[in-house]
Amino acid sequence: MRGPFPRPSAIDLTPSQKEVLVDLSDIRLAYDVARERLLAERSPGGFWVGELSSSALSTATAVSALALGANPRHAPLVHSGVRWLASHQNPDGGWGDTPDSPSHLATTMLVQAALRIAKSPAAPAGVSARADAFLSREAGASTHERVRSVVKFYGDDRTFAAPILVNCAIAGLVDWRDVPRLPFELANLPRRWFRRLNLRVVSYALPALVAIGQLVHLRRPTVNPLLGFLRDEAVAPTLRLLSTIQPSSGGFLEAAPLTSFVVMSLVAAGRPGHPVVRRGLAFLENGVQPDGSWPIDTNLSTWVTTQAVDALSIMEPITQDHVLRPWLLDQQHTELHPYTDSPPGGWAWTCLSGGVPDADDTAGALLALRRLDRAESSRAAAAGLRWLLDLQNLDGGWPTFCRGWGRLPFDRSSPDLTAHALRALAAWHGAVDPARERRALSRALRFLRASQLPDGSWLPLWFGNQLARDQANPVYGTSRVLTACAILGRTASVEAQRGLTFLLSAQNPDGGWGGEKNTPSTVEETALATRAFADSSGPSGPAPAALAGSSFLAQRILQNGLAEPAPIGLYFSKLWYSERLYPLIWTVAALGSVLRTLERRAGLRTGA
Numbered sequence: 001m002r003g004p005f006p007r008p009s010a011i012d013l014t015p016s017q018k019e020v021l022v023d024l025s026d027i028r029l030a031y032d033v034a035r036e037r038l039l040a041e042r043s044p045g046g047f048w049v050g051e052l053s054s055s056a057l058s059t060a061t062a063v064s065a066l067a068l069g070a071n072p073r074h075a076p077l078v079h080s081g082v083r084w085l086a087s088h089q090n091p092d093g094g095w096g097d098t099p100d101s102p103s104h105l106a107t108t109m110l111v112q113a114a115l116r117i118a119k120s121p122a123a124p125a126g127v128s129a130r131a132d133a134f135l136s137r138e139a140g141a142s143t144h145e146r147v148r149s150v151v152k153f154y155g156d157d158r159t160f161a162a163p164i165l166v167n168c169a170i171a172g173l174v175d176w177r178d179v180p181r182l183p184f185e186l187a188n189l190p191r192r193w194f195r196r197l198n199l200r201v202v203s204y205a206l207p208a209l210v211a212i213g214q215l216v217h218l219r220r221p222t223v224n225p226l227l228g229f230l231r232d233e234a235v236a237p238t239l240r241l242l243s244t245i246q247p248s249s250g251g252f253l254e255a256a257p258l259t260s261f262v263v264m265s266l267v268a269a270g271r272p273g274h275p276v277v278r279r280g281l282a283f284l285e286n287g288v289q290p291d292g293s294w295p296i297d298t299n300l301s302t303w304v305t306t307q308a309v310d311a312l313s314i315m316e317p318i319t320q321d322h323v324l325r326p327w328l329l330d331q332q333h334t335e336l337h338p339y340t341d342s343p344p345g346g347w348a349w350t351c352l353s354g355g356v357p358d359a360d361d362t363a364g365a366l367l368a369l370r371r372l373d374r375a376e377s378s379r380a381a382a383a384g385l386r387w388l389l390d391l392q393n394l395d396g397g398w399p400t401f402c403r404g405w406g407r408l409p410f411d412r413s414s415p416d417l418t419a420h421a422l423r424a425l426a427a428w429h430g431a432v433d434p435a436r437e438r439r440a441l442s443r444a445l446r447f448l449r450a451s452q453l454p455d456g457s458w459l460p461l462w463f464g465n466q467l468a469r470d471q472a473n474p475v476y477g478t479s480r481v482l483t484a485c486a487i488l489g490r491t492a493s494v495e496a497q498r499g500l501t502f503l504l505s506a507q508n509p510d511g512g513w514g515g516e517k518n519t520p521s522t523v524e525e526t527a528l529a530t531r532a533f534a535d536s537s538g539p540s541g542p543a544p545a546a547l548a549g550s551s552f553l554a555q556r557i558l559q560n561g562l563a564e565p566a567p568i569g570l571y572f573s574k575l576w577y578s579e580r581l582y583p584l585i586w587t588v589a590a591l592g593s594v595l596r597t598l599e600r601r602a603g604l605r606t607g608a
Contacts, residue, residue, distance in 0.1 A: 030554035031591035046323030050304040051580040054293035056095040057107045060114040061260035067118040068267045080292030082120040093130035097576035098567045113171035147178040159205045163261040176219045184213025185234035207252045211265035247353035250283030254298040254354035303349040306364030311589035313371040325372040345387030359398040366424035396447030414461035419484035456498035465515020473515040479528035486535035511548035522566040527586035534593035541601040
C-alpha cells in the first residue's frame, strides 16, 4: 500500500523543522534508492559482508608481529603497512584509530613501536620525530610519564594497557619493569571460576592473558619463589590451552590487534615456530587490505546481515528467503565454545571461525529469523532464546559474552543489549516458558529504569561518538531502547517519554542528530533517532522530529552521503571503527518506519 500521504501542511511542525522538511515524495524516493543499494550489497552467497574501516592501531600491531616473525615472505607486507601508516599520520604528528579519528596516545605509541621494530625504509624521515613530539605534548617526554598516562587512561582494566606496554617494551620504548603482570596461571582454572577471581582483564582477553602473562614472567621473573614455581609449571598447560582456543582461521576473535599481541609475545618469548604463531601470522597475511592496512576485525557479516533483514522487513515483510534463512541457521553455534565456555544456541558477529557467541548478535539473529520464516526456524529460535535467558545478569540486564563475569568495561550489563534482547523475546513470544519470559521481562525493565540517566538518556556499550562528552553516544543508546519500548507497547511509560524528550532536545537545527546535543549530525545517528520517533508514533502519524530527520536523510541520499560512514562503532577496549553498511542499513530502517507510519495513518483516514 503506497499513499495517499498527508502533506506537510497537515502536520504540526516547528519553524526550524519546516525549514529542513522536503516533500514527502522525496522521502519515498530516498527510501527506494537506499533499499535498492542495500539489496545490491548482498554477496554472491546471499548475505551481507560489509567493510570495516582501516585502522592505524591494527596496522601497527600487525606490522610489529610480522616484523618480529622475521619471515622474508612478509617483508613486503611490513613495508606496505609502514607506508600506509606514514601516509595517514595526522597533522599533529599522532594517529587515531581510523583515518577519521583524532590522534590518540595509545595508537600513536603502538605506531612508534611498529616503526622501531620494522626498521623499514618505507618510513619517510621525520615521521617518528613528529610522533614523538605529539607524545611529549600529550603525555610527557619521559618514558615513565607515558606509561603512567596509558595506565591512567585504561584504569583498572589491564586488557589493553598491558598489551600496549608489552609491544612498546619489545620495541625498547618502555622498561619491562613498567609492564603490569597478568596472572596467566589462572587460565588453567575452570572458566566458571573467573567471575569470582576479580581479574583485571575482560572475558574475551584470555589469549592475551596467557601469551602476555608468560612473556612478562620471562622478562621479569616473579620474586616470590612459590608463585614463580607455580607460574613456571603453568607455562606448558596454558600454551596447550592457547592452541586449543585458537580458531581455524588463526585469528583470535578475527581481530588483528589481539592476534598480533599474542604472536609478538610468543615470538619475543623465544617461540617463533610455535603453531599458534604460524597460524596467527597466516591470519595476518590473509587479512591485509589492498592498500596495505588492516581493519580492526575481518568482518561483521552476521551482524550486518541481521540488521539488513530487520531494516528491509519493515516496509515489505520477508516471509521466504531460501538463501538467507539456511545461511543464518548455519551460523548458530551448536557446541560448547572452547573460548568462553558459552553453551550451544548463540550467534557471533561474523560467519568466520574466530567469532564468539554474544547477546547482541544472538538477539539480531533471532529477530531476522522471525522475519524470514517462523515455522522453519522455531527449533533454532528456542535454543537461541534459552541461550539469551541464561545470559541475563542478576541486575536484569544483558552483558555481551559472559553472565556475571565482572564489572570491567565490555563485561557489564548494557541498556542497548538489553533492549535488543527484549525485542527478540517479544518477536518470539510464547516460544519459551511463559513464566520465565515474564520474569526476564520484569527484571529487564527494572534494569532499564535503573540505568536511565537523569537527562532521560541511556548509554550504549559498543557504540560511541568521538566528539561527545566522554566519547559516549546517548543518542544511539536511547534510540535502541525506545524502539524496544515501542515494540513492547511501552511508549507511554514515564521512562520512554523521558527518552523521547531527551532525543528531541538533542536534535540539531538541520533535522539530524549526532551522538549528543550540539555534535555534528551523522547519517547513522540520525537514522537511529528517526526510527525511534517513527516507531513511537501514534495514530496521528510520525512525530515532526521524525519527518525532519527523514528529510535530513533524504537530502544526504540524494547527495550520495551514504558513502561516508562515521566512526561511531567501538571495538574491544574502545577502539573506533566505521562500517560501510551502517548508514545504508539504518537509513532503510528509519525511512521504512516513517513511511509505514504514514501509510497506517493514511489507511485510518481513508477507512482502509
